[in-house]
Amino acid sequence: MAELVKIFDTTLRDGEQSPGASMNPEEKIRVAKQLERLQVDVIEAGFPISSEGDFQSVRRIAREVKGVEIAGLCRTDLPDIDRCWEAIREAEVPRIHTFIATSDIHLEHKLRKTRAEVLRDVARAVAHARRYLENVEFSAEDATRSDPDYLVQVCRVAIENGANTLNIPDTVGFTTPEEYALLIRLIREEVVKNNPVVLSVHCHDDLGMAVANTLAALREGARQVECTINGIGERAGNTAMEEVVMALKTRKKFYGLETRIVTEQIYPASRMLSKITGVVVQPNKAIVGSNAFAHEAGIHVAGVLKNPLTYEIMKPETIGLASNLIVLGKHSGHNAFRDRVKALGYELDDAALNKSFKRFKAVADKKKEVFDEDIEAIVADEIFRAPDRYHLISMNIATGSEMIPTATVQIELEGKILRGASTGDGPVDAIYQTIAEITGTKAKLLRFDINAITGGADAQGEVTVRLSEENYIAIGQGAHTDILVASARAYINALNKLEHLKHRGAEVRSPGL
Numbered sequence: 001m002a003e004l005v006k007i008f009d010t011t012l013r014d015g016e017q018s019p020g021a022s023m024n025p026e027e028k029i030r031v032a033k034q035l036e037r038l039q040v041d042v043i044e045a046g047f048p049i050s051s052e053g054d055f056q057s058v059r060r061i062a063r064e065v066k067g068v069e070i071a072g073l074c075r076t077d078l079p080d081i082d083r084c085w086e087a088i089r090e091a092e093v094p095r096i097h098t099f100i101a102t103s104d105i106h107l108e109h110k111l112r113k114t115r116a117e118v119l120r121d122v123a124r125a126v127a128h129a130r131r132y133l134e135n136v137e138f139s140a141e142d143a144t145r146s147d148p149d150y151l152v153q154v155c156r157v158a159i160e161n162g163a164n165t166l167n168i169p170d171t172v173g174f175t176t177p178e179e180y181a182l183l184i185r186l187i188r189e190e191v192v193k194n195n196p197v198v199l200s201v202h203c204h205d206d207l208g209m210a211v212a213n214t215l216a217a218l219r220e221g222a223r224q225v226e227c228t229i230n231g232i233g234e235r236a237g238n239t240a241m242e243e244v245v246m247a248l249k250t251r252k253k254f255y256g257l258e259t260r261i262v263t264e265q266i267y268p269a270s271r272m273l274s275k276i277t278g279v280v281v282q283p284n285k286a287i288v289g290s291n292a293f294a295h296e297a298g299i300h301v302a303g304v305l306k307n308p309l310t311y312e313i314m315k316p317e318t319i320g321l322a323s324n325l326i327v328l329g330k331h332s333g334h335n336a337f338r339d340r341v342k343a344l345g346y347e348l349d350d351a352a353l354n355k356s357f358k359r360f361k362a363v364a365d366k367k368k369e370v371f372d373e374d375i376e377a378i379v380a381d382e383i384f385r386a387p388d389r390y391h392l393i394s395m396n397i398a399t400g401s402e403m404i405p406t407a408t409v410q411i412e413l414e415g416k417i418l419r420g421a422s423t424g425d426g427p428v429d430a431i432y433q434t435i436a437e438i439t440g441t442k443a444k445l446l447r448f449d450i451n452a453i454t455g456g457a458d459a460q461g462e463v464t465v466r467l468s469e470e471n472y473i474a475i476g477q478g479a480h481t482d483i484l485v486a487s488a489r490a491y492i493n494a495l496n497k498l499e500h501l502k503h504r505g506a507e508v509r510s511p512g513l
Contacts, residue, residue, distance in 0.1 A: 002252060002256050003257050004260070005225060005248065005257050006042065006223060006225070006259075007041050007224075007259050007260070008040070008041065008044065008071070008224050008226040009043055009228065010044040010228055010233075011035070012028055012043065012045050013044040013046050014044070014226075014234070014238055014513065015238065015273075016046075017234040018234055018237065018277070021278075021279050021475065022497070025053070025056065025057045025060065028061065029060060032045065032064075032065045033065065034265065034269045035068065036067060037262065037265045037269075038262055038269055039261055039262050039265075040068060040241075040261065041224075042068065042070075042071050043061065043070055044072070045057065045061040045062065045071065045087075046058040046073070047072070047073045047074070048086070048088075055083065055086075055087050059086075059087045062088045062089070062091035063090050063091075069093040069094070070093070070095065071095035071097045071137065072085075072095075072096065072097065073098075074097065075099065075100065076099070076121040076124070078124070078125070081096060081098060081125060081128050084096050085129075085132045089132075093135065094135065095133075095135040095136070095137060096132065096135070096136050096137070097136075098125045098126065098138055100118055100122060100141060101140075102118065102146040103141075103143075104146070104147065105145065106142050118154065119153065122158055123157050123160075123161045126138055126157075126158050126162050127162060129162070130161065136164060137164075137167060138163040138167065139167035139169055139200075139202065140155065140166075140167070140169070141169060141171050141513055142171040142172065143169050144175040145174055148183065148186055152191055155191040159197055165197065165200055166187065166199055166200060167201070167226065168222075169203070169513040170201075170204055170213055172204060173207050173209070173210060173235075175209075175213055180213045180217055181216040184199065184217045184220040184221065185220045199222045199223060200225070201217040201218075201222045201224070201225060203238070204235065204237070205233075205237045205239070206236045210231070210237070210239040210240070211247070215255070218255065219255070226238075227240065227244060228240070229241055229242070229269050229270060230273055241266075242266045242270065242288055245261045246318075246319070250313055250314055263319055263320070264317070264319065264320040266287065266319040268320050271373075271376055272376075275377070278494075280449070280451070280464060328340060328370045329364055329370060330365055334357055338357075340375060341353065341356065341379060344372060344375060344376060346379050356379050360375065363481060371454045373453045374460055377453050378479070390412070390413055390499075391411065392488055393412055393417060394409070395407060395408065395431060395484070395485065395488050396408045399426070405424050405429070406423050407421065407424065408421040408434070409431065409434045409488070411435065411492070418438045420434045420435075420437050435491055442469055443467040443469040444467065444468050444469065445466075446468055447466040448463070449464045450462070450483060460479050460481050460486075461481070461483040462479045463479075463486040463489070463490040464477050464490060465477075465494050467491075467495065469502075472502060474495075474500075476490045476492070476494025476495070478492075
């Protein structure tokens, strides 16, 4: 019988540290509910000491999400641990996850502590956490660049003081599968031995080896994987949850391991996170990329038509990718729309459903066929957005090959209608110049991307923009059959997210382990 590997999802903590991927409380709850449907074992809901907003989000997730452990991250400082416990204490199964760096480079340049002082901090922190609960995890930040003998000492102290999960992170994505396997074996043989301790791994993808390192560690006895949906995270990201899960499922005979993950919820989770954060999945991304199950070469297509196993090692349906992509049209009613929205993993109240259905009807009048991706874009664009300070009321564009593009825009701000007009190098630039003048924003446009949500000349266009202001970065998205309207929606969405970030204020950022 295959052994069980715990999936510890840190999308809401480490994943949110990806530049521009910050989520508001409602978006975090929505992701947490999807993780509940995925049946992950642990949700790391946030870093409660970092801000009041993060504390409230973690506490709400602890109260509302069921059937899964809820973890909060904290440094080895005792006030951090107290704040973490206060946030997670109402969870069905709470977990305190405390960490401190163990590499000499971190001790000298960041902590400015001796090895002995860190050992003392580990002992005190874990013992303090155990006063609240038995479920305590300890992480040795930058473990893969730590002196192995000292790392063994640190892990022993953590266990002696009550930690029942030991995490050995590759914080900066430095190690290789062979090296990591040897390190995990050392910790297992020298520290864990016969202790009922779960050995955990948390890998970053700076050298593109996060998943490979994770799988190598599992072969050496690690039984918890810390990962994120789509591999999202700061710098090059984290271990991609979907890749590890499907590797273990597809190669079960080789690894002899399995997870509790409901794999049919993987693709909906990927799409949901991409819609919320605006971080687009690359087309050739394993498992969830748009090309993951696409075939173009003639010999491949011929083989797949005869037997999918010739070129597909997984069935698309296994990850929740529907084989029947066309779902609704302009004659579809409210009930059909509601059922499809629910099947896509969205839980909407009556007001949100009616608002989305009205937008669906408008899209359906312009398109013969409405796809799942269209519905996702409608719901995300109408319902799941940053708390809106700015609302787009209307816009008109005058443009042509022999005239200067001019945009006229109306925006609602706190009950007042603001109007303005401006010119630009093109219609989109004119729109953005006008919005900037109306709102008074100093935000800088870092990136502008356009994608067709589905095929066909009548496809909805999806625009993604990245804005920066005052050291904050926000990603905005907008969808519409008119690409100029989509562009305006995306820009205003990003402005609203910037307002949300500035309202949250300065935070204590966790290092990402």
